[in-house]
Amino acid sequence: MRFDSKEISHYKVPTVTTDPVVLSTLLAELSLRQLPCGGWAALASSSQPAIEPTCYSALALGSAPLGDIERAQDFLLHTQNPNGSWPVFSGDDQEGGWVTSLAVMSLFDLVPAIPARLKGLHWLVSCVGREGNWFWKWKFRTADRHVRFDPDKFGWPWFPDTVSWVVPTAFSILALTQLPCSCGGLEKVPFRVERGVEMLLDRACPGGGWNAGNGTVYGAALAPHADDTAIALLALCDRAKEPVVQASVDYLERVGPTLTVPWSLAWAILALAAHRRPITLLQRSLVALPDLVSIDDTNTLALVCLALDFQRALSVFGVTL
């Protein structure tokens, strides 16, 4: 458990960016894309509010005088499912999904949202990848061995009743480690976080970095993805001495300068900054990408803003530098 960031209000961390002009332009565009309901759609051309872009956008706009954060937070509170989880988008079925961890982190500062956050955290603790069940553990150990992994090490699925994957596990770890204490029915938090960390370390690709879920399938090593690797590294910030983490940071540092697309580049900046590696050149590459303001994908637009304001972004994820 990490307790070092819980007292910091990420909406109050001042903006420090290498390029304030670009950032303010992008934040203005992000603000324009906010829907009347308070949420954001995944694509600029869409009007279906979704949780992932709403969380990134609310966090990106948090310290700017633009946008309406209160409306975004109200939207999040009103879309929570009765079971404590969040749907992927407004109108979705109500069993809950992987975005619950993002919603919990986005409501971190809001006092009236404490009951909703607690319900969300309870749901996260109860949501287990299928390999956490004894029967599937046994099956993966005996009959189904084409994918190399240790089923004793489990995390979170994208969607209930499926196995653990890297991104939902990393986001869940980030959300749960911001909890001030593991009491009031949340006693299992340290256990779940530890299993999740073990799962991430177990599923890394052989040369470092992470693919979507596993490192080896049918005997073939899978290639790491920059964004999956970066998100996993954020969750493993306090495990910097682990050889897997060091190899993965090295991989990300190698691949970072070759990235020419904003989503992966933005995640790489955040993860490398979290692991105290130089990011100035990567930030320059990011602001030099063409047509940033007209990116159709609002998730990416918001993430670029977070990468340009990386210190505040890291505090959002509970990472202190």
Next chain:
Amino acid sequence: MSVTRRDFLIGSAALAAGATVTAPFLLPKYHLDQRPKRSRVAILNAQQYSQQLDQILAAGLRLFPINIRGKTVLLKPNLVDYIPGNAINTHPSLVLAAAESFRRMGAKSVIVAEGPGHQRDTQLVLSQSGYEQCLRGERIRFVDLNRDELIRIPLRASYTGMTHLWLPRTVLEADFLVSMPKIKTHHWSGVTLSMKNMFGVVPGARYGWPKNILHWKGIQESILDLCATVPVNFVIADGIVAMEGNGPLNGSARPLGKIVLADDPVAADATCSRLMGFEPDRIVHIRESARFLGNASPALIDQVGETANAPAAPFQVVSEFRFLHAF
């Protein structure tokens, strides 16, 4: 021998219990027989990805009585991930050739749409695979199906037990859906062809990367439910350089020199399977889909262009799928 009332009641109860258990296996799991009376498949020779693809494809499409004038055409390539040197994705030059042909045939608009199954950074896959440059050059719109607006759709078959899926508006509103698979082996499903290619319309933002819910509900079953629900109007399969072995990502390139066109995805996949040296009846989703979605039997397929000869050596597969080999 006399039957007492007690015997009769026990026998009736046993019969009812047996019927309850077996009925789900005996009753059809599809809601509608959508098979055409006959299907048409064209096999075209194309040895490489060259500028001549435009002419080859245009000539191939003329073998079909297609009327797409004024319609929105959606091209759905297989664009999963990018690994340098691996023949994973439908080649962008074939997609461009298809877009050009459909535009010439009078389509109102042509859209390329895909929801990559492994990579969350769709723009990265587009950029690395050469799609971004091609689509930008020809001003063709691309829609990321992993993040498109979603509509709740009841499934028109019940192989998985799911009642509905959330599917992208762009796919559901298209007038003419063209599945453009890469001809590949697949370590979980044997092959990945025009029907398996439809996994790409299932949105990652809703169901995850990869679309793991479909694996847990059964890959073959999910293919059947999905294809019953989202009809594929036409197939253009990229077999110029195919993939064998540990597909869909880490197999070996297998030059086949063919493009397969079809007005029926079942006929397309059965024909592609024969070109790979497989017996299509041994592939569960092809065999089952031939009961209600399309035609797999050569007797019901009008074969034009080249003949569907099996290769001298069948495509290599992972050990679990060696039973697919036709000889």
